Amino acid sequence: MPSAAGRAPRARARDAKPPRVGILALQGDVVLHERALAACGATSVRVTLPEHLTGLDALVLPGGESTTMLRLLDSSGLRAPLERALRTLPVLGTCAGLILLARQADALPRPPLGVLDIDARRNGYGRQVHSFTDDVQLTVSGESVEGVFIRAPRITRRGRGVQVIATHEGEVVGVRQGRAVAIAFHPELTADTRTHAWFLRDVAGCLS
Amino acid sequence: MKRTSSRDGARKSGSNGDGKRVRDLSGEDQFRLKVGLAEMLKGGVIMDVMNVEQAEIAQEAGAAAVMALERIPSRIRATGGVARMSDPSMIVAIQRAVDVPVMAKCRIGHIVEAQILEALEIDFIDESEVLTPADEANHVWKHDFKAPFVCGCRDLGEALRRIGEGAAMIRTKGEAGTGNVVEAVRHMRTVVAHMRKLTTLTADELMAEAKHLGAPFELVRQVARTGALPVPNFAAGGVATPADAALMMKLGAEAVFVGSGIFEVGDAARPKEARKEQSRMARAIVQAVAHWDRPDLLKDISTGLPQAMRGISLESIPEGELLAKRGW
Numbered sequence: 001m002p003s004a005a006g007r008a009p010r011a012r013a014r015d016a017k018p019p020r021v022g023i024l025a026l027q028g029d030v031v032l033h034e035r036a037l038a039a040c041g042a043t044s045v046r047v048t049l050p051e052h053l054t055g056l057d058a059l060v061l062p063g064g065e066s067t068t069m070l071r072l073l074d075s076s077g078l079r080a081p082l083e084r085a086l087r088t089l090p091v092l093g094t095c096a097g098l099i100l101l102a103r104q105a106d107a108l109p110r111p112p113l114g115v116l117d118i119d120a121r122r123n124g125y126g127r128q129v130h131s132f133t134d135d136v137q138l139t140v141s142g143e144s145v146e147g148v149f150i151r152a153p154r155i156t157r158r159g160r161g162v163q164v165i166a167t168h169e170g171e172v173v174g175v176r177q178g179r180a181v182a183i184a185f186h187p188e189l190t191a192d193t194r195t196h197a198w199f200l201r202d203v204a205g206c207l208s
Numbered sequence: 209m210k211r212t213s214s215r216d217g218a219r220k221s222g223s224n225g226d227g228k229r230v231r232d233l234s235g236e237d238q239f240r241l242k243v244g245l246a247e248m249l250k251g252g253v254i255m256d257v258m259n260v261e262q263a264e265i266a267q268e269a270g271a272a273a274v275m276a277l278e279r280i281p282s283r284i285r286a287t288g289g290v291a292r293m294s295d296p297s298m299i300v301a302i303q304r305a306v307d308v309p310v311m312a313k314c315r316i317g318h319i320v321e322a323q324i325l326e327a328l329e330i331d332f333i334d335e336s337e338v339l340t341p342a343d344e345a346n347h348v349w350k351h352d353f354k355a356p357f358v359c360g361c362r363d364l365g366e367a368l369r370r371i372g373e374g375a376a377m378i379r380t381k382g383e384a385g386t387g388n389v390v391e392a393v394r395h396m397r398t399v400v401a402h403m404r405k406l407t408t409l410t411a412d413e414l415m416a417e418a419k420h421l422g423a424p425f426e427l428v429r430q431v432a433r434t435g436a437l438p439v440p441n442f443a444a445g446g447v448a449t450p451a452d453a454a455l456m457m458k459l460g461a462e463a464v465f466v467g468s469g470i471f472e473v474g475d476a477a478r479p480k481e482a483r484k485e486q487s488r489m490a491r492a493i494v495q496a497v498a499h500w501d502r503p504d505l506l507k508d509i510s511t512g513l514p515q516a517m518r519g520i521s522l523e524s525i526p527e528g529e530l531l532a533k534r535g536w
Contacts (some may be wrong), residue, residue, distance in 0.1 A: 065252050
C-alpha cells in the first residue's frame with residue numbers, strides 16, 4: 001500500500017474510491033458524459049435496467065430524445081425504480097435530461113419524472129438550423145463557460161424552491177433544486193469539465 | 209391534432225420571432241453543432257415514414273428521428289423511374305406532426321434540393337443513394353450548409369471522403385429496400401476493420417494508405433490516432449428485424465436507420481391491423497437497439513412479432529439496380 005503520509009486528511013471514507021456515477025443509457029450522448037466524468041476522476045455505470053441503479057453516488061440523464069427515453073423507461077421497467085432512486089440520488093440532466101427532470105413539458109407521450117419544479121418547452125429555440133453555441137454564465141461560480149445548445153429546451157416556469165445556476169443573455173438556462181440539477185445546454189460536448197466537476201463536488205458531495 | 213397546431217404557434221414566437229437567433233458562427237463551431245445533433249441520436253432508431261400517420265406511429269414507438277420520404281426504398285425499387293426529393297408539403301406536414309428531428313433525402317450532388325431542404329429547416333439532410341443521383345462525379349459540398357448532412361458509405365475511404373466534404377454523420381449504405389442485412393454487415397465490417405488496421409500502422413505508412421483509400425490525409429491520420437470516425441457512425445440498408453438492428457450495434461454501429469423494415473410490415477388490405485403490427489415492430493426495434501448486448505432481453509423482444517418484410521436476396525437484383533453502387 002502506498003503511504004498516505006503528507007496528504008490532507010480525508011473528509012469521508014468513500015473519498016478513497018472514485019465516485020460511481022450512473023448514466024441513463026437507453027439512448028443519447030452517453031459516451032460524451034462518460035468521457036467528462038472520467039476526466040473528473042469518476043467511474044461511470046451505464047444504466048439500462050433496474051439492477052444498474054444500486055451502489056451509485058449520483059446519476060446523469062444525458063442529451064438525446066426525451067420521447068425515446070420515456071418510451072424505453074416504460075418498456076425496460078426502469079421508470080419506477082428510477083423514480084425511487086431519484087428521491088435520494090443527486091442527479092444532473094442535460095437538454096433531454098432537463099425535460100425528463102421537469103414537472104411538465106409540451107407534447108410528451110407520458111409525463112416526465114417531475115423531480116424539479118420547472119416546466120419546459122421542447123425545442124424552445126427552434127429546429128437544428130437554430131442550434132448555437134455561446135457564452136453562458138454559471139451564476140454559482142461567477143465563471144463563464146461555453147454553452148452548446150442543440151435543439152435545446154427552454155425553461156418556461158420555475159417554482160419557488162428552484163435556484164438559478166446558469167444564464168444566457170439574461171435567460172435562465174440552468175437550475176438546481178436540492179440534489180437535482182438541470183441545464184439546457186451540453187457541457188459534455190466541450191472539453192471543459194467544470195460543470196460536471198461542480199456537480200460532483202458541490203451538489204453530489206462525492207468529489208473532494 | 210389540436211395540440212400540434214397550438215404548439216407550432218408557440219414555437220414560432222420562440223425561435224423566429226425574437227430575431228436574435230441568427231448567429232454568425234465559425235465553420236468549426238457550425239460543424240460541432242452538426243456533429244452535436246448526430247451525437248444526440250446515438251443509441252436511437254431513425255425510421256423512414258411516408259406520411260403523418262406513420263410519423264406519429266414512429267414517434268410513439270420511440271424513434272429518435274424520422275426520415276420523411278414519399279416512397280420508402282422497397283417501393284422505389286418496385287416502381288422504378290427517377291426518384292427525387294419529396295414534395296415539401298409532405299415534409300412540412302410531418303415536421304408539424306412530430307417533435308423528434310425530421311430528416312429528408314436529396315439526390316447525390318443535387319445542391320438545389322439540399323438548399324430547399326435547408327430552407328425547410330430540415331434537421332438532417334441525407335444525401336442518399338436511394339434517390340437517383342443528380343451528379344455522377346461530385347457530391348454536395350456540405351460545409352456550405354447550416355443543416356447537417358448524413359451520407360452513406362461502403363468502406364472507410366468513402367466515409368472519409370464524405371466527412372471531408374462536410375458530412376456530420378456517416379451510415380453504411382447497405383442495400384436499401386431489400387430487407388436483407390448482408391450488405392450493411394459487409395459495409396460496417398469493412399469500415400471497422402479498416403479503422404482497426406489504421407491504428408496499427410506507423411506514421412510513415414499513413415500517406416500510402418491515404419492514397420490507397422483515396423481519402424483526405426488529415427482524416428486518415430485522425431482515424432489512425434483514435435481508431436474511430438471523427439463523426440458518429442450509424443447503420444442503414446436492409447435492417448428488417450430487432451435482431452438485425454442489434455447485430456449492427458454489435459458490429460460497431462452507434463444507431464440504426466430502418467427504412468422499409470417497419471412500414472412494409474402487415475397486410476395493406478387490412479390497414480388497421482397493419483398499423484398495429486408496424487407499431488409493434490417499431491417498438492421492438494427501438495428496444496433491441498437500447499439493449500443490443502443483452503441476448504436474454506433480445507429473446508423476449510424478438511418473440512411473437514409480426515412477420516418481417518419478405519425481403520429479396522442480393523443475387524436476384526440485376527447489377528445495374530444495386531443502390532449501393534451509386535456515389536463513390
